[in-house]
Amino acid sequence: MVADARVTEELKAAILRGEFAPRQRLVEIELCEQFDASRFAVRAALQALEADGLVERQRNRGARIREIGIDEAVEITQVREVVEGLIARRAAERVDDAEAAALAEIGRAMHAAVAAGEVGEYSDLNARLHQLLRDIARHDKANGIIAHLHGQMVRHQFALSRVPGRSKVSVHQHQAIIDAVIARDADAAEAAMRAHIVSVIEALRAIV
Amino acid sequence: MVADARVTEELKAAILRGEFAPRQRLVEIELCEQFDASRFAVRAALQALEADGLVERQRNRGARIREIGIDEAVEITQVREVVEGLIARRAAERVDDAEAAALAEIGRAMHAAVAAGEVGEYSDLNARLHQLLRDIARHDKANGIIAHLHGQMVRHQFALSRVPGRSKVSVHQHQAIIDAVIARDADAAEAAMRAHIVSVIEALRAIV
DNA sequence: ACCGACAATATTGTCGACAATACAGGTTCC
DNA sequence: GGAACCTGTATTGTCGACAATATTGTCGGT
Structure with missing residues (x-):
């Protein structure tokens, strides 16, 4: 709840900067390395960003950047x-x-x-x-x-x-x-x- | 992501039914017993409901029902x-x-x-x-x-x-x-x- | 050559244990 | 007597390991 806030912020900024393509998969392990955080923090960030409407998640299939048509x-x-x-x-x-x-x-x-x-x-x-x-x-x-x-x-x-x-x-x-x-x-x-x-x-x- | 969805739904329904008073503390362990779930699921539910604006959380101080004046x-x-x-x-x-x-x-x-x-x-x-x-x-x-x-x-x-x-x-x-x-x-x-x-x-x- | 079943791999879901922090009560010092 | 400090307890924060599931690759049969 302190580390994940940082990751949430950085990941959101990265998405808003357009560093990820729409429908691109966001693999948790990769995000861990990219932001130097634990899976726990990455996971919390993904959940927060899902509520924000920036990413979408499917059970057991992971998260991807939401495409807005x-x-x-x-x-x-x-x-x-x-x-x-x-x-x-x-x-x-x-x-x-x-x-x-x-x-x-x-x-x-x-x-x-x-x-x-x-x-x-x-x-x-x-x-x-x-x-x-x-x-x-x-x-x-x-x-x-x-x-x-x-x-x-x-x-x-x-x-x-x-x-x-x-x-x-x-x-x-x-x-x-x-x-x-x-x-x-x-x-x-x-x-x-x-x-x-x-x-x-x-x-x-x-x-x- | 399947258990926490259930807890999120039930907790939200309980809040909407008015089973919790505004500003009442939501202790994670108690919610675990009430909904027969792990802290993991309860925690995810609380995060989701925070994004929903129903509960508010403070670092290391836990969650409480948000009071809407x-x-x-x-x-x-x-x-x-x-x-x-x-x-x-x-x-x-x-x-x-x-x-x-x-x-x-x-x-x-x-x-x-x-x-x-x-x-x-x-x-x-x-x-x-x-x-x-x-x-x-x-x-x-x-x-x-x-x-x-x-x-x-x-x-x-x-x-x-x-x-x-x-x-x-x-x-x-x-x-x-x-x-x-x-x-x-x-x-x-x-x-x-x-x-x-x-x-x-x-x-x-x-x-x- | 194509299709299905099956095995191997990659990725996410779940949990319990431990660490870090805030709060309450009592204790000591001024 | 009051206030600051310390300590114990309750609660939340974090993590690593393991289980469950989807995806990919392989192989044999037709």
Whole structure:
């Protein structure tokens, strides 16, 4: 319960970094060597990550990296749509002046990144914006669910950020969210966030 | 991974049945005797139930039943509001004629139960209605999250069903959901569901 | 050459024993 | 008398060994 926490963390980070291919088998002994831990710790980590939805296990057949197909990615994003909508609503209700200024700053930086064609920078700003909104909303349950869902989306999230021209579309959606939150307009904030994520769903479907 | 599955199931059922008080310590040895299992199985079950949010564990201090306060119950229900809204929307988009007939039947039974003052019967019908909507929606991710949240709410759910006069109010909200789904009106179905759960949140806050 | 049964191997499942840690009660020192 | 300390006990954390099961490879028969 101390060693396994370390292994769980490292293994999760490795999976999120994409070091394992989907459906790749995770043999316990190999993980023991890779993370220099006992089978006990590895086993506990695998169980934790199964609950996290990152790996799947079958009795006597071991664990493998869970493959998230496009259909499931769409479902995940649909849930994200409504839960992030709730977060945006709460953010609009709770935002203070300092946080509003930080939001506006991210908006400006996003426009600059798009103008300069810096997709990596824009992707970072995107993550920071959503993170800041979660911080402002302070809704533990909603934030926890988003974190949970996000872990299963890494692969598709990466594919999405590579779609050319997406940042040009989404920057205006992001700006609409920022404006609504700064204006303390809860309904508009939720609507803007949902509109944004609906467009993410369409982009997801378009990848195939 | 076969014995621990049994223990996990039985322990979870026992917790949901309310056989353990909040913050009650769960000593591993005692659980071994109670469920006639090894510490290995009990331990795995506790880890699984920790991920489920039903128990909390501290290093070297063991596990206890997690206490869900009113604030957290409100947060949980807020998430339920938007996710069940998504489910109602999907149900309206996917419902077939047989399912619509089943929904209408539950609606009639609800009115009858309220008229007869049968609160237990009404509570059962309430559970069946939400379950049927989930079946119709066939949205695995949303359904999974609702199941997850529901497990943490059992105690408050019970308290809610005991509030006198609540069924008289909620029966009309339930009917509005049923009508919208049968009419295949996705927007109205989501709105009706959210309005219903907003009133649940108000009732929750009123308990204290 | 193909198919089935059987043996060998690899991998996971289970357990009991021991170590490490936290908690409670009593004891000593100031 | 109070507080810090120490010690005993209860409980959890960790591990290595063994059992159970699935998978792979081999061999003989047709």
